[in-house]
Amino acid sequence: xxxxxxxxxxxxxxxxxxxxxxxxxxxxxxxxxxxxxxxxxxxxxxxxxxxxxxxxxxxxxxxxxxxxxxxxxxxxxxxxxxxxxxxxxxxxxxxxxxxxxxxxxxxxxxxxxxxxxxxxxxxxxxxxxxxxxxxxxxxxxxxxxxxxxxxxxxxxxxxxxxxxxxxxxxxxxxxxxxxxxxxxxxxxxxxxxxxxxxxxxxxxxxxxxxxxxxxxxxxxxxxxxxxxxxxxxxxxxxxxxxxxxxxx
Numbered sequence: 001x002x003x004x005x006x007x008x009x010x011x012x013x014x015x016x017x018x019x020x021x022x023x024x025x026x027x028x029x030x031x032x033x034x035x036x037x038x039x040x041x042x043x044x045x046x047x048x049x050x051x052x053x054x055x056x057x058x059x060x061x062x063x064x065x066x067x068x069x070x071x072x073x074x075x076x077x078x079x080x081x082x083x084x085x086x087x088x089x090x091x092x093x094x095x096x097x098x099x100x101x102x103x104x105x106x107x108x109x110x111x112x113x114x115x116x117x118x119x120x121x122x123x124x125x126x127x128x129x130x131x132x133x134x135x136x137x138x139x140x141x142x143x144x145x146x147x148x149x150x151x152x153x154x155x156x157x158x159x160x161x162x163x164x165x166x167x168x169x170x171x172x173x174x175x176x177x178x179x180x181x182x183x184x185x186x187x188x189x190x191x192x193x194x195x196x197x198x199x200x201x202x203x204x205x206x207x208x209x210x211x212x213x214x215x216x217x218x219x220x221x222x223x224x225x226x227x228x229x230x231x232x233x234x235x236x237x238x239x240x241x242x243x244x245x246x247x248x
Contacts, residue, residue, distance in 0.1 A: 027067030031116035083153035088122035149190020
């Protein structure tokens with residue numbers, strides 16, 4: 001197994017290579033599809049049909065945005081958590097989907113990236129829905145661990161032989177410190193997901209936004225201290241800002 005780390009639009013892209021197949025550890029941004037295709041055909045000198053599986057760890061624009069388009073381009077299957085329903089359900093879901101796309105565009109502008117088309121379907125039409133603890137079909141060295149909190153359907157992907165794990169947005173690096181992501185919709189589930197990772201004790205950890213780190217470098221005491229006790233969501237942030245404005 002060889003792991004390739006591509007610099008995506010606003011996140012790291014992890015492409016797993018085997019002699020006979022490829023797997024993406026997340027669905028990227030919609031803006032990353034051509035980058036992934038070029039890397040496969042020009043750098044790896046392989047046909048696009050060698051991409052067999054696209055994992056989607058959760059439904060945010062930089063993790064699910066390119067999944068459907070890449071499936072059309074390559075014929076790969078999409079796999080995700082078996083969480084019930086869709087993340088962006090109903091009117092609130094529509095508004096949250098739009099907000100998340102706008103936030104992704106803002107992050108891109110902060111990174112100095114040219115604005116790109118970010119729109120993607122708010123409902124994921126996956127081919128495979130994976131329960132907790134299952135090995136990934138046709139990629140048996142990899143195991144799925146459910147890690148909700150950020151959303152209700154986050155997953156981590158554990159490469160058992162190397163004891164390396166991709167945790168997506170379970171934690172993010174801000175000014176040299178690993179902290180909880182925004183949003184955290186389910187604080188108790190998020191806490192349990194952190195404890196799951198701590199108990200698992202992988203050798204190394206792949207972050208969606210900061211590359212590969214050693215597990216020993218994670219300050220779990222700090223992370224657990226920073227973990228929210230109430231949901232940190234878009235609407236709560238707006239209400240908090242409004243209160244600050246009215247008080248001033």
